[in-house]
Amino acid sequence: LQNLRIPGPTPCPPETLNELSRQMINHRGPEFAALQGRIMDRLKQFFRTQNEVYVLTASGTGAMETSVVNVLSPGDHVLAVSIGEFGDRFADIAEAFGAHVHKLGLEPGTAADPQAVADALRREPAIKAVLVTHNETSTGVTNDVAAIGKAIRAINPEVLFVVDAISSLGCIPFAQDAWGVDVATTCSQKGFMIPPGLAFISLSPRAWAAYETAKMPRYYFDLGSYRNYAKRGQPPFTPSVALYYGLDTALEIMDKEGFEQVNARHHDIAEYTRSRVKALGLKLLAIGNEASDTVTSIVVPEGVDAAQLLALLNSEYDTVLAAGQGKLMGKIVRIGHMGLVERKDIDGAVDGLASALVRLGYKNPAAVGGA
Amino acid sequence: LQNLRIPGPTPCPPETLNELSRQMINHRGPEFAALQGRIMDRLKQFFRTQNEVYVLTASGTGAMETSVVNVLSPGDHVLAVSIGEFGDRFADIAEAFGAHVHKLGLEPGTAADPQAVADALRREPAIKAVLVTHNETSTGVTNDVAAIGKAIRAINPEVLFVVDAISSLGCIPFAQDAWGVDVATTCSQKGFMIPPGLAFISLSPRAWAAYETAKMPRYYFDLGSYRNYAKRGQPPFTPSVALYYGLDTALEIMDKEGFEQVNARHHDIAEYTRSRVKALGLKLLAIGNEASDTVTSIVVPEGVDAAQLLALLNSEYDTVLAAGQGKLMGKIVRIGHMGLVERKDIDGAVDGLASALVRLGYKNPAAVGGA
Numbered sequence: 001l002q003n004l005r006i007p008g009p010t011p012c013p014p015e016t017l018n019e020l021s022r023q024m025i026n027h028r029g030p031e032f033a034a035l036q037g038r039i040m041d042r043l044k045q046f047f048r049t050q051n052e053v054y055v056l057t058a059s060g061t062g063a064m065e066t067s068v069v070n071v072l073s074p075g076d077h078v079l080a081v082s083i084g085e086f087g088d089r090f091a092d093i094a095e096a097f098g099a100h101v102h103k104l105g106l107e108p109g110t111a112a113d114p115q116a117v118a119d120a121l122r123r124e125p126a127i128k129a130v131l132v133t134h135n136e137t138s139t140g141v142t143n144d145v146a147a148i149g150k151a152i153r154a155i156n157p158e159v160l161f162v163v164d165a166i167s168s169l170g171c172i173p174f175a176q177d178a179w180g181v182d183v184a185t186t187c188s189q190k191g192f193m194i195p196p197g198l199a200f201i202s203l204s205p206r207a208w209a210a211y212e213t214a215k216m217p218r219y220y221f222d223l224g225s226y227r228n229y230a231k232r233g234q235p236p237f238t239p240s241v242a243l244y245y246g247l248d249t250a251l252e253i254m255d256k257e258g259f260e261q262v263n264a265r266h267h268d269i270a271e272y273t274r275s276r277v278k279a280l281g282l283k284l285l286a287i288g289n290e291a292s293d294t295v296t297s298i299v300v301p302e303g304v305d306a307a308q309l310l311a312l313l314n315s316e317y318d319t320v321l322a323a324g325q326g327k328l329m330g331k332i333v334r335i336g337h338m339g340l341v342e343r344k345d346i347d348g349a350v351d352g353l354a355s356a357l358v359r360l361g362y363k364n365p366a367a368v369g370g371a
Numbered sequence: 372l373q374n375l376r377i378p379g380p381t382p383c384p385p386e387t388l389n390e391l392s393r394q395m396i397n398h399r400g401p402e403f404a405a406l407q408g409r410i411m412d413r414l415k416q417f418f419r420t421q422n423e424v425y426v427l428t429a430s431g432t433g434a435m436e437t438s439v440v441n442v443l444s445p446g447d448h449v450l451a452v453s454i455g456e457f458g459d460r461f462a463d464i465a466e467a468f469g470a471h472v473h474k475l476g477l478e479p480g481t482a483a484d485p486q487a488v489a490d491a492l493r494r495e496p497a498i499k500a501v502l503v504t505h506n507e508t509s510t511g512v513t514n515d516v517a518a519i520g521k522a523i524r525a526i527n528p529e530v531l532f533v534v535d536a537i538s539s540l541g542c543i544p545f546a547q548d549a550w551g552v553d554v555a556t557t558c559s560q561k562g563f564m565i566p567p568g569l570a571f572i573s574l575s576p577r578a579w580a581a582y583e584t585a586k587m588p589r590y591y592f593d594l595g596s597y598r599n600y601a602k603r604g605q606p607p608f609t610p611s612v613a614l615y616y617g618l619d620t621a622l623e624i625m626d627k628e629g630f631e632q633v634n635a636r637h638h639d640i641a642e643y644t645r646s647r648v649k650a651l652g653l654k655l656l657a658i659g660n661e662a663s664d665t666v667t668s669i670v671v672p673e674g675v676d677a678a679q680l681l682a683l684l685n686s687e688y689d690t691v692l693a694a695g696q697g698k699l700m701g702k703i704v705r706i707g708h709m710g711l712v713e714r715k716d717i718d719g720a721v722d723g724l725a726s727a728l729v730r731l732g733y734k735n736p737a738a739v740g741g742a
Binding site for chain 2: 022028059216218
């Protein structure tokens with residue numbers, strides 16, 4: 001059996017996978033309305049919000065686009081805080097739809113300093129929205145969204161706080177209402193333990209007020225349609241019914257476990273992963289509290305070819321890690337640890353990594369007392 | 372077992388449903404690249420095109436949006452031919468993204484006259500694209516796309532011919548290249564016998580040339596990204612992996628059957644449906660060649676409440692038909708017959724319909740010799 005240790009899609013338990021094979025039903029009928037109702041109710045608990053949470057048939061990037069186009073107009077000034085590939089993507093989406101983007105870009109591997117974000121906002125009073133990645137999947141770094149929210153509200157109480165919580169929500173602590181997040185999105189293939197293909201989004205009353213005047217063009221991702229149709233227990237467009245079946249069961253499982261326990265479990269396995277990797281004498285890209293509890297980036301040691309390492313892990317150890325992206329391609333490999341993951345999965349991956357590295361000429365400096 | 376006879380989602384065979392429960396794989400790895408390659412190759416046969424066919428994680432409306440935003444700019448003049456709800460939707464999407472829409476709207480229940488489309492095009496030489504629904508799901512009427520294509524090319528050889536083939540392609544004859552279709556789209560939950568959540572789109576060389584200057588904003592649906600990533604066997608964004616598994620198997624089954632046999636099977640079951648409905652003395656909305664081979668609209672007889680009829684069919688006969696949409700709400704009910712459907716399914720639905728109608732006071736005029 002393959003040890004799939006990438007940061008999404010993540011392995012799914014049989015309980016959710018089996019649901020996917022159920023026969024279709026009418027998405028405009030009462031059975032689907034009940035299904036959608038249960039899902040929307042339970043999602044609120046994981047967003048920790050009083051807002052409605054809508055389900056989109058799309059992957060995470062579709063949800064990021066939805067976040068932008070429903071609250072902004074072409075020409076609006078936007079502060080895009082980027083600590084990696086997905087932060088860049090948020091900026092690119094806003095730009096594609098005509099926003100005037102001010103980018104606060106940080107070196108990959110570090111988190112955003114809340115004060116620096118507030119300073120950038122102070123310098124540009126025209127800024128209407130701040131786009132932030134909660135957990136940057138490409139680097140394995142988590143931003144302190146609560147602190148960023150507090151810092152920006154102190155400068156501009158009405159600014160829209162738009163958060164990509166794709167590889168965080170449902171895994172690590174997230175609290176839309178308490179943190180003052182106006183637009184929050186995530187998707188199905190991370191902590192929710194079902195395949196990719198659904199995304200979730202929730203707008204605060206302030207974001208809905210912005211919706212009323214937002215002029216970016218939208219149709220498939222127009223949340224007004226989702227809001228109207230939800231009143232009769234339907235999505236506006238034909239939904240990915242099979243994934244709804246899986247999600248219904250996943251949310252039941254997660255609900256039973258409780259969000260605090262879900263968060264604790266992710267922290268525990270992340271700590272375990274980091275300690276096991278460090279014991280090999282390897283360097284982690286992210287440091288201290290900034291290190292993500294959902295994905296760990298490992299710096300590939302000098303002299304080792306990252307692509308060769310990943311190929312060897314795949315072919316000889318049935319272990320699939322993720323490559324670096326963008327500037328970090330060839331420099332890091334990443335281990336995903338969200339959703340369905342146990343210590344033995346991490347052991348398998350790290351043991352494989354240790355053995356593959358040795359075969360590629362790496363010597364653990366820790367093991368010989370060096371470095 | 373429920374007899375789901377709506378025009379999508381359609382019932383799926385166990386062969387495709389079982390595939391959905393397979394474990395996740397890396398969507399950036401070699402196994403997925405092979406899967407995507409097989410799917411893209413086989414889809415070409417059903418589009419009957421030499422173009423590449425791209426797979427989107429979205430439902431049909433997302434594909435309609437994709438059709439528009441990749442080849443047009445705000446302010447472009449567009450002729451939207453509408454014979455029902457989905458024709459209206461195509462016009463609405465173009466308008467939402469800033470096109471100047473000229474609408475040729477026809478009474479629901481009729482097809483577009485190719486000459487009338489050509490005349491509308493002649494009147495407005497600025498028109499850059501013609502949007503046409505191949506099979507109007509809301510009315511059960513099929514447009515003659517081949518004839519419309521011929522007629523519009525005679526007026527303007529360079530006009531973009533954009534076709535929504537959502538409830539036709541994979542069921543009834545469609546031939547993108549032979550018919551001169553520049554943008555063709557369809558999706559997974561109709562003839563392809565898998566659940567909703569994937570959509571397919573193919574652009575002609577003329578459409579790709581238009582892409583180069585098209586300025587409508589797009590990101591998630593930007594086909595340039597799909598084209599670039601397809602070169603390495605990947606989609607740009609995390610795909611709905613489980614549905615790819617099902618689609619792979621569905622295409623294998625359909626490939627074995629052959630597209631001509633698939634078309635013949637749909638024609639046969641449609642003829643059977645129409646003859647059985649007519650024998651109840653009921654009136655069909657669409658007439659002659661315009662009647663769709665994928666969905667049949669039945670005029671609800673005077674004195675019978677459509678909503679009550681559908682509810683009774685559902686609760687007492689385990690049969691789910693579709694309601695009318697828009698102007699036709701309450702006036703028609705629809706029987707879907709695409710993908711996995713046999714005569715016994717139609718028999719069950721029509722027998723149920725006959726019995727439910729009697730319970731609601733309907734008397735078959737044919738049965739007593741009247742009309």
